[in-house]
Amino acid sequence: MIQIQHLSKVYQTKEKVVKGVDDVSLDIETGEIFGIVGYSGAGKSSLIRCLNLLETPTSGTILIDDVNLTKLSGVKLRQARLKIGMIFQHFYLISQKTIFENIAFALQAAKMPSNKIETRVMELLEMVGLSEKRDVYPAQLSGGQKQRVGIARALANNPSVLLCDEATSALDPNTTMSILRLLKKINKELNITIVLITHEMNVVKEICDRMAIMQDGKVIEEGQVYDIFSNPVQPLTKEFISSVVSYEIPDTVMSTLAGTLVKITFKGEVAMEGVISDTMQKYRVKGNFLHGSIEYIQERALGIFLMELQGECDEVEQAIAYILEQNAQVEVIRQHV
Structure with a gap:
């Protein structure tokens, strides 16, 4: 379970102080797919980067499986991060390494014994449907295949949580659907908790169990995806839903x-x-x-x-x-x- 308690992240610029995350509290249940939706600048990416302390929160608490990440540092923080996988919009694969080597790199960084690395990499490639691509380079892959490699790499160390930061925003609609089906499959088979950041309500509608809407660093509405689609309360929520279910009459x-x-x-x-x-x-x-x-x-x-x-x-x-x-x-x- 992920417990976010009164989390804030403040950025100091030359001109002013900007609240990226403003007193956010959320509980995300073990094994669920939780969507966080908002326009650019709403604070959703700052929030997800705080969850694995890529961004250090200004205040508040983050507990994952009862471990308070905000109290950890050094070796203990690095060990805790191994249980939090992350995939990104732009893949961030190492162009000079093969697909096998890209995934193996995550295992080497975690100091997995070399005699176990090949077996684990092949398991991951099988899981994401890329077994035949082990020896090719990222430039030879489509966007969807690159994201599958990113997913395999994020799962390398058997995380309990997978963070997805706009993971489908760079993909076409058909490829997006294939990636969402893969994430849903991983969620069910591994019981892994997925936190998914997006500005696309179709993505949330497709795979999320619950969701939160962010605006100006705050969570303005949250609940079951079905309940929010059927009875949105906030104007921004209604605006997002209208992008998926629109009933405008000329x-x-x-x-x-x-x-x-x-x-x-x-x-x-x-x-x-x-x-x-x-x-x-x-x-x-x-x-x-x-x-x-x-x-x-x-x-x-x-x-x-x-x-x-x-x-x-x-x-x-x-x-x-x-x-x-x-x-x-x-x-x-x-x-x-």
Whole structure:
């Protein structure tokens, strides 16, 4: 388990003092994939670099498996860092070394006996699907393959925590998905805790269990990914989610609508039921679908629909009340005109 308690990181520039991380407290459970989302400058990279003390926190405490990293130094800190792997956006492979040698370098630095290094490197290459690339150089690999090497290197010393700093930002969408599937596989097979920094909500939606949104060095919202997607609270969170699930209606269409415009959110099994058709049959209301989809987050359905409801005001109100009774959320965007 990772426990971050009142963590702050302050940077002193010539002009001013900048709070990169501002009194952040988070608990990340063992074996979960936790996403930290924010725009550039939000403090998310400073936070993740504090987790393995690449950045020294100004104040606060970091405990990993009950070990207080902020109290360690020298040999003890180096030993603790061996249990924290890290992968980066730009790979940072040694161009003059083969793929085998890049991964072996991490094991040599940890003073693994030379007679065990080859076996371990081949295990790691098998894990990331690059066994046939052991003797090639980084320049001969695609971006996705380079990141797979970075993952293998980060896992070399059997860490309990894997930190991912914008690990897919330099990759195309298809390659991103393959890397995310690999991370999910590693998480399940090794029960390794993954902390993933990103500005891409699609990444969080795909593999994370829980998430936090950062702004100006602070955590402004956190919770289960499904709960945040289905009921975001903060304006910034809503903005991020709209980049994945957008329901904007063109003004030319809006100007033609005379009925009541509603946004209906169905969670879990309710998303798969015929609530809307039941409502139309039960009440003298016509429904005009304007936008909608069913997303699958953490293997749970989340249905969001924009509809125009046409009919007498009392019938529309009764229809909305009925939908609410079916454990759906209804937001009236514009009343009947």
